[in-house]
Each structure stands twice: as structure tokens, then as C-alpha cells.
Amino acid sequence: MISELTSNEVTAQATSDISRLMTLLAGSPRAISQTELRRVAEINHLFSLTVDGTIVGLVCLVPMRLPQGVRLWIESVIVDPAYRGKGHGRALMQAAVAKAASYGDVAISLTSNPTRSVAHRLFEQLGFKRAATSVFRRSAQDGSSTA
Numbered sequence: 001m002i003s004e005l006t007s008n009e010v011t012a013q014a015t016s017d018i019s020r021l022m023t024l025l026a027g028s029p030r031a032i033s034q035t036e037l038r039r040v041a042e043i044n045h046l047f048s049l050t051v052d053g054t055i056v057g058l059v060c061l062v063p064m065r066l067p068q069g070v071r072l073w074i075e076s077v078i079v080d081p082a083y084r085g086k087g088h089g090r091a092l093m094q095a096a097v098a099k100a101a102s103y104g105d106v107a108i109s110l111t112s113n114p115t116r117s118v119a120h121r122l123f124e125q126l127g128f129k130r131a132a133t134s135v136f137r138r139s140a141q142d143g144s145s146t147a
Contacts, residue, residue, distance in 0.1 A: 002057075002088075002095050005048045007041040010034055014048075017055035025078040047095040049079065049088050056080040059092040061099055061108075072100050074110040077119065089119070093126055111135060 005014065015034040022030035032040070040046065040060070049057030057079040064071045074096055079089045100108050110128065112119055 001050050002047060002091050003050070004095070004099070005041055005046040005055075007038040010038045010041055013053070014055055018048075018058060021055065021058050021078045021080065022076065024080065025076065045096065045099050047092050047099075049083070049092055051083065056083045057088050057092050059096045061096040063103060070103050070106050072103060072106050072108045074108060077110070077112070084118075089122055090126070093122065097126065 012034060015032060015037050018037060019031045022032065044063070045061040047059045047061070048055045058076055059074060060076040062073040062075055064073065074093070077089070077093070079092070097108065100106065108128075109131070110123065112123065
């Protein structure tokens with residue numbers, strides 16, 4: 001079942017499940033506290049795929065209100081490998097895109113690791129186009145780049 005996870009619905013189990021998914025996505029250990037996950041759910045739209053009480057997929061729609069208007073980003077797109085190939089990623093993305101429509105005619109952006117070719121095909125099938133842009137990144141603390 002796909003649903004939007006609100007801050008009131010963030011449980012210890014949901015926090016554990018999402019930490020596990022973020023570890024899969026990053027390829028290295030990741031953990032988020034229940035308090036921080038509640039904060040994330042307060043200001044973003046977290047769409048989760050739950051199977052037998054466990055969150056096995058996630059997409060985060062991030063609205064940013066800027067002086068030039070609203071910008072929307074999709075982040076944290078992940079489906080547990082045991083559940084891939086069954087249309088769950090598409091359904092999660094469609095839920096995020098449907099919510100994005102509530103913000104009006106606003107472009108939705110996302111970035112994706114170049115190695116995720118299956119995800120790239122899905123994004124293109126859903127109407128996303130490669131943008132002619134460059135991503136610049138640095139650490140807020142010391143100025144060194146981060147992966």
C-alpha cells in the first residue's frame with residue numbers, strides 16, 4: 001500500500017524501516033532519529049510503500065518556497081531490492097507527481113546516480129528529461145566536496 005507518511009504517523013518501526021532504506025540507497029550505513037524523521041515529514045511529502053507492516057519503498061517530494069516561486073524536488077527514491085520489478089517504484093513516483101500537481105504548473109527536478117540506469121528509464125518513461133545543468137557541492141563546515 002502506498003500512502004503519504006505524516007509526522008503524526010512516524011513510529012519507531014517507520015524510522016527503523018526508513019533508516020534501512022536510506023542505507024540501501026547510500027550504500028553505507030545511514031540512520032535518522034524519530035524526531036528528525038518527524039521534522040522531515042512536517043515540511044516534505046514522504047510517500048511510502050508498506051508491505052505486511054514494513055516500509056519497503058520511499059519517495060520524498062520536497063517543496064521549496066523561494067523568492068522566484070515554488071521549486072519541487074524528488075529525493076530519496078528507493079524500493080527494497082526484494083520488491084523491485086513489480087511497478088512499485090512507478091507507483092511511488094506517480095504518487096509524488098500527483099501531489100506535485102497541487103502546487104500548480106511547477107517543474108519537478110531530481111538527480112540520480114549515473115549508475116542507476118533502471119531508475120533513469122523509469123524517470124524518462126514518467127516524462128522527466130535530462131536537464132542541461134551542473135551540480136556543485138561542498139561541505140558547509142570545511143568546504144571540501146562530499147559524495
